[in-house]
Amino acid sequence: MADPIIELTGICKSFQEGERERVVFRNASLAVETGEWLFLLGRSGSGKSTLLNLLSGIDLPDSGEVRVAGQPLNRQSERERTLFRRSSIGFVFQFYNLIPTLTVLENVLLPLELAGLLNPEHDKLARDLLEQVGLADRAASFPDRLSGGEQQRVAVARALVHRPKLVLADEPTGNLDAETGRQVLDLFQRLLRESGTTLVLVTHSAEVAALADRVLTIENGLLVEAGRRSGGKP
Ligand SMILES: Nc1ncnc2c1ncn2[C@@H]1O[C@H](COP(=O)(O)OP(=O)(O)OP(=O)(O)O)[C@@H](O)[C@H]1O
16 A cells, blocks of 8 residues: 555454453554545444544554554554544544534634644634635624534534644544434535545444445454445555
8 A cells, every 4th residue: 555544453342241352353453555445334342432443542452553654553642642643633523522612613613722733824724614614603602502403514524624644534424314414414425525535434324324434344353345335545
């Protein structure tokens, strides 16, 4: 692969469940090309969220290498991983995770603030993003005034404000009706595809998975290809 943004090599990860050990990854490997859309499908408890946590450096493998955007996360300190996560990754969650005490505009600016990058010029950038997600007139509103679909559109703007190399989305349409979910996916298409941003997305929906370049499931601790867009990347 010419230009992998994600390289997982020989990942092992287990959790202790009482007396038992739950093996989630058993020598799993994966390479994702820059700009690729990789979606994870599969049954509950198979390890999809665990994989997102490994890619963002929230969690570490028991053994194996996790390299994201050139950073060897498994060899970095927690502080280094936090800085990397804040500067290079955008997150979209199933339940939006907007901060209720911040306005829509402040929520969108939050990644820049956390990364210590915020400056007055970013106000315009955030307002432009809100315009692109169709919410320019809601900048001063608080999240609880917005519908679920609107909150998720704010979350998409927030995920992109610091121009991340990688977006991780955990069931971003899982709490939305079909039509509203499609609107959110249209935004992903418009804003991420156009900027060549890599996307790793967890879904239970075959309709959503049809948008991927490649679909993986997790079987017996390994990442298994379940589909690939013909003529697509890589
Ligand atoms: N911090 C943890 N401590 C103990 N066990 C954990 C922890 N995180 C995950 N697990 C276990 O690892 C397995 C994989 O969990 P994970 O959340 O990654 O699955 P998932 O595929 O995302 O599931 P879902 O589709 O339900 O969100 C499960 O058996 C879960 O109980």
